[in-house]
Amino acid sequence: MGAGGGGSEELEMYLRAGRAAAAALERAARIVEDGRSALEVCEELEEAISREAEPAFPCNISQGPVAAHYTPAPGDRLRIDGRSIVKVDLGAHVDGYIADTAISLAWTGENERLVEATREALNRGISRIAPGVPLRRFGGAVEEYARALGLRPVVNLAGHRLGRFELHTGVSVPNVDADAPGRFEPMGAYALEPFLVPREGAGRVIDSSPSNIFRLASRRIPKDPALARVASHIWERYRGLPFASRWIVRDLGEGALDALRALVSMGIVQEYRTLVEANGAQVAQFEHTIFVRKDGVVVTTRRRDERRGNR
Incomplete structure (x- = not known):
């Protein structure tokens, strides 16, 4: 150096x-x-x-x-x-x-x-x-x-x-x-x-195919309390950095996967795709x-x- x-x-x-x-x-x-x-x-x-x-x-x-x-x-x-x-x-x-x-x-x-x-x-x-x-x-x-x-x-x-x-x-x-x-x-x-x-x-x-990798794409807070809880956790824990679905299960339990999918459909969370030659x-x-x-x-x-x- x-x-x-x-x-x-x-x-x-x-x-x-x-x-x-x-x-x-x-x-x-x-x-x-x-x-x-x-x-x-x-x-x-x-x-x-x-x-x-x-x-x-x-x-x-x-x-x-x-x-x-x-x-x-x-x-x-x-x-x-x-x-x-x-x-x-x-x-x-x-x-x-x-x-x-x-x-x-x-x-x-x-x-x-x-x-x-x-x-x-x-x-x-x-x-x-x-x-x-x-x-x-x-x-x-x-x-x-x-x-x-x-x-x-x-x-x-x-x-x-x-x-x-x-x-x-x-x-x-x-x-x-x-x-x-x-x-x-x-x-x-x-x-x-x-x-x-x-x-x-x-x-x-x-x-x-989907990669099991996600990223918070918007700070918009959902009206649904369960979705808002998951979105707030993602921001507090990962900010705008990518995270894995298995990390969400580790943090919040398997039930949070449904909330994660809902956040993807709302455009609040981005889902990555695998990239293939x-x-x-x-x-x-x-x-x-x-x-x-x-x-x-x-x-x-x-x-x-x-x-x-x-x-």
Whole structure:
């Protein structure tokens, strides 16, 4: 980490969240294995984050052509499939300062090659970033490297700027050399997450089934007291951050699921969909959170096996 540059208090919050998320991903690399319950894995990882921070969103375990947004439902029976690429996407926050990070795991040769290429694409993209650099520079590096290997970046998934208690501020960081407005701004935090697919993939994702992930979309208070109670609990506990249906069951009991569905139908709560590769190809993902200082870039979610410097 470079010296000076301001924002030391914010940076320390981001680093604390990053350490919690990185440690949980290190645990994921040890415990994710063929046949293991996805629900048990997610609960263990979320518990690990909670010892040092708070989960910023539910643990995502997306397998094979499922690119993003799958978290187990209450009582979910899904198991890890060792034939697929398994993506583990985790978030932690400290007083609303967020770390968002992901790894991909694979156990067969072809899948392992795609995983390693995606890991390197992220590193190459980060190496192009400095204060004031155009956002498109990151995606340009990712796309150039992927296409040189005969791979495709997923064009309609992107990184995003982070805000306090805000996972997506509206500023996107594309994974291709797209005409994206804006630059990497000093004092800004960004989640950078390339997704790559093999040549036969479409290089884009489509909406699929419900993901068991939700977010409070409106502060409007329902007239029904039972619905108002659930909506108030969501705000007090999660603010505008995503949460899982199983968290609501844990907090309020199974009866609250009916209220949650009603809040979705009223537009007060948003329900996420899983995102699936349009051609059914395997998808790999890696993700880090960075904090841009006046004098350089700090990767806040660097894991111990990667710590050979800030980039």
